[in-house]
Amino acid sequence: MSHWIIAPVVVPALVAAFLVLAARFDLLLQRTFSIAATVALLAIAAGLFVLASDGVPRAYPLGAWPAPFGIVLVLDRLSALMLLLTQILALAVVLHAAAGWDRQGRHFHALFQFQLMGLNGAFLTGDVFNLFVFFEVLLIASYGLFLHGAGAARLVTGFKYVTVNLLASTLFLFAVGTIYAVTGTLNMADLAVKAGQVGPEQLGLLRTGVALLFVVFAVKAALVPLHLWLPGTYGVAAAPVAALFAIMTKVGAYAILRVHVMVFGGEGSATGGLAEPWVVPAAVVTLILGTLGLLAARSVQRLAAFAVIASMGTLLLALAMPGADATAATLFYLLHGTLAAGALFLLADLLAERRGAVRDELVPAPAFPQLDLLAGGFFLAAIATTGLPPLSGFLAKVWILDVLRAHPAWPWLWAVILGTSLLAVLAFARAGSLVFWKSTATALPTAADPPPRTRPVLPVVATLALVALPALLAAFAGPIARDLEATAAQLHERTAYVEAVLGPRPVARAAED
């Protein structure tokens, strides 16, 4: 049994506590420890990814209490993949924020580490109630991060963000309670076994619980009509925080995959495919609304926020399709979408910092330093986000289009995806030409102006590294796609997961009882 499985939860928890208690007045110490911890987490996540790539799920019983009586953490291919993605995004964000943005308020790094703890825990846990607890941890940290630096707009939006998430949490508890009342367990592996044995008189109650749980995850994943909290929140939050939040919508998608595809899905399951008739139309509307938002956006950060909604629409379209191939396509788009959205948010921050009073608004403004560099970065990020060749967005969208051919209304879905892609290209072309090409005549710096201070290199490097990742994703698309196919196959073939948690042959044993 490898104790490394718990490290992604324990390391940020300890570091965050240390930062609050011992380093609260020393920003340099905070930055050093926070960055070092994030690098260490990245190394651990990479190690766990290699460990999990042998295809054997590993259970880690906390306190050595045997499942299903104790809580287990489970490392399989999917959780390892999500851990690695989170750590990559987190490293870029913390490097970007450490260049001065973390000075705007106190405890940025502590909250950041708590956020990582919640995210990592949510990806690792094998218990539905524990998933709720880690959701709360990551949400509480996100409230703090969101309000970092405060301001009236952020406070008013923050109240709405917190309220929506508290309502979702309440619904989560109702759903968990209903499922527990029917099955008598909250362990995911045990649930996967017991859900198949529920009698017809209790089935309605179980299906209600499972459907409620889907609504909760749809709130996180910003599925229309539950998306209303997202544009305001992501548009007002500080850009590095918004970039980290790019993974938060994906937590919703991950939870749907884990709970609805793995635990309650499966061939001929009475609880599988409950939401499918609803998800496809809702995802189509999400995609269209997100794209219209792109056209209406008035700042780069708003553009990025609506790009997140549009990409969740595409992602949920693929998620709603049955089969392991559709899941693999979903995962590829998830990887791509997270990195592209994170890159866009960080770029918005770099632009806002350089363009003075107009911030990142889509209006012509004087030329600014490093214009060519940022224009190149924006160009690549726009190509990746809208899904043009040669970057990973194109490959991801082609894969999703291919998967969607199994749907009876596939010509319409194709038309929606391709049409919205065209509109997204238009929106990004408009934004890019307004920000980068239509520079007004520059007022040359006079002696009265303060001398140009040296700009920190770190945020630019971190952002451009994130921009370059979709290119890497495209360059190594073959091996990555094969890995994701294995991940999806493992998710759909849940016997290995169940046996890793409950021991050999639990299904047969339960049937004998």
Added chain:
Amino acid sequence: MELLIASGVGALTAVGVYLCLRGRTFPVVLGLSFLSYAVNLFLFATGRLVVGRPPIIDPAAAGYTDPLPQALVLTAIVISFGMTALVVVLALRGFLEAGSDQVDGREPGAEGRR
């Protein structure tokens, strides 16, 4: 007792939902509290309603009540307590900074955006 508990959960939820849909922040905070009371009561009932039985091992006991929902309720109470405190402070700061306790930060009928 089933009827009492069920109508209690139902009434608390109805009050909570109604208050959450109000326009000012304080009723919304109260609504969130009512919803958390409702869900606590609901979670308590998920282990089935049993009267006068211990939740922990006792040689003299004739039967047991399910201890797990009690642990769940404790966790839920702690989280909802902390969240209520946060949301109260948030509502207060929002009122002081935006000058309005409307959920969207501006008085009804006020012209234009902030």
